[in-house]
Amino acid sequence: MTTSQTSVSHPAEYTELLGRLATVHDLHAASAVLGWDQMTYLPAGAGGPRGRHLATLTRLAHEHFTDDRIGVLLDSLGPFESSLPSDSDEASLLRIARQDYRRAVRVPGSFMATFAEHQSASYQAWAVARPANDWEAVTPILERTVDLSREYAGFFPRTAHLADVFVDEAEPGLDVASVRELFSSLRARLVPMVRQIIAQPRPDDTFLTRAYPVDTQWQFGEMVARKLGYDFERGRQDRAPHPFTTSFSRNDVRITTRLSETDLRFGLFATMHEAGHGMYEQGVAPGLDGTLLGSGASSGVHESQSRLWENVVGRSRGFWKWGYSRLQSTFPGQLGDVTADQFYRAINRVEPSLIRVEADEMTYNLHIMMRFDFELALLDGSLRVTDLPEAWNARFKDDLGITPPSNQDGCMQDVHWFASPIAGQFQGYTIGNVLSAQCFDRACEVHPSIPTEIESGEFGTLLSWLQTNLHALGRKYDVNDTIVRATGRALTIEPYLDYLRDKFGDLYDLS
Incomplete structure (x- = not known):
């Protein structure tokens, strides 16, 4: 690992620390491989042993990372860190390692193993x-x-709320109060627009639910992901019950999708979403790979990249100026009688929906805010798990005007609470939505040709800007610093609200 400014001589203690941290990284990567397999190809009868495998690897990684020698090395490297520019790779690694170490030593390895085995079974x-x-x-x-x-x-x-621990882990530098403030200001501006739109006639989207052979969908989705810039030489796509992306290194970043023969939107936009995550991980600077810095800055920053490619690009009129003729020729029997404008309006139809991952851009954040509130209530004890279905349905009715007909399409729909801790799991999606517009705006300020290039199916300028200004940074900085470095200002809801008003004002009456 070399500094981002100049090459420096590394003390022996730093070299030793890198070696120890590399072992921890490799154990986590091995665990991630088993987790990927669990969600894709694991035989139905292999669940118990897989849980033990994951528990063992989690315990070993935790024990190696919390070894007293790591603490000694971090303490001894204080003067070396002080001699470096604060934004150098070495200084950033020491800062993040110290932060992670202080957190990790508080938690027993036996507990981490127990939780990992439980999450696998869950x-x-x-x-x-x-x-x-x-x-x-x-x-x-x-x-x-x-x-x-x-x-x-x-x-x-x-802290002020038990969930602060989980929010800070997912979004370093943020807490429950800051997320609530963001959600409150966004909700106040968003809800009136949603109510105005859903009172209006909706465009026809029935042609999206015609029979679309899944193998053909798969091929088209992979073509789009490759065109956007996802590198299949350093990744692959598989199927999973709930789409996800996982990274073992910047050279092995895997995405998954799910397909429905009776709804074209599921697989197409899931693939674009996960490709956005994948391109972020593939774009981390090579010198950060295999270290604590070799991943995304936070859950929310990661979601900004998936939502940017899925929505800001993938659901734009410009993208389909390039893409629709290709899609139509792929599915002539299903889309031969559908114009590009009809298709664009259909994929941006605003209508309250039961399923978060199928929600339109206008109502999506209401799904997230609801889940965030439920996480807080479950964690602080004001809501019991047994009462979750009733509370879910009531909140759904209040916020979106519909009631789930079953728990399958209600409180059981998301994998998050069944594969992760409770809390800190959902706020990143809305942070990502907000940041996606801010990133795209900044990229277009620097490169005004980007919208025109998208219309021609050229995405390299946008991806290159993202790689240079965001992806390459990895995890060197906290959320706020990362956002400022990438976009020139702190996170703000204004570009996102402008984006929604401009886009949906063209489709609906928002006067």
Whole structure:
């Protein structure tokens, strides 16, 4: 690893630290491979052993990272760090390593192993129970997740809310109060627009639910991902019940999607979304690969990249000026009688929906705000797991005017609470939405040709700007610093609201 400014001589202690941290990284990467396999190809009967494998790797990684020698090395390297520019790779690594180490030593390795094994079993139970709409099967499992999440939070100093621990892990530098402030200001501006739009006639989208052979969808989706810039020489796409992206190194970043023969939108936009995540991980600077800095800055910053490619680009009129003729020729029987304008209006139809990942851009954030509030309530005990379905349905009715007909399409729909701790899982999606518009605006300020290039199917200028100004930074800086470095200003909702008003004002009456 070399400094981002000049080459420097590394003390022996720094070299030793890099070696120890590389071992920790490799253990996490091995665990990630098993996690990817669990969500894609794991045989149904292999769940128990897989949970033990993950628990062992999690415990070993934690023990290696919390070894006293790591603390000694970090302390001894203080003078070396002080001699470096604060934004050098070495100084950033030492800063992040010290931050992560201080957090990790608070948590026993045995607890980390227990939680990892529980999460593996929880995911496997959810994957069976959700299609069967069997809420009772996962209720005790989710109760255990809540208990373990509270126990984890208890290892840290008391804060204003138990969820602060998880929010800060997902979005370094943020807490529950700052997320609530963001959500409150956004909701106040968003809800009136949503109400205005849903009172108006909606465009026809029935042609999107004609029969679309999944193999052909797969081929078209991979073509689009490759065209956007996702490198299949350093990645691959597979199918999963819930689309996700995982990275073992910048040279092995894998995406997944899900396909529906009766809805073209599912696979197409899931692939574009995950390709956005994948391009972020593939774009981390080579010198950061295999270190604590070799990943995204935060959940929200990561989501800004997936939402930018899925929505700001992928649902734009400009993108489909290039893409629609190709899609239409791929599915002539399904889209031969549909114009490009009809298609564009259909994929941007605003209508309250049951499923978060299928929600339109105008209502999507209401799904996120609801989940964030439920996480806080579950964690602080003001909402019991057994009461979650009723609370979910009531909030859904209040916010979106519809009631889920089943728990399968209600509180069981997301994988997050069945594969991760409770809290800190959802706020990143809205932060990502807001930041996606801010990033795109800044890129277009620097390169005004980007919108025209998109219309011609050229995405290299946009991707190159993102790689240079955001992806390459990896995890060197906290959320706020990363955003300022990339866009020139702190996170603000104004570009996102302008984007929504401009886009949907062209489709609906927002006067």
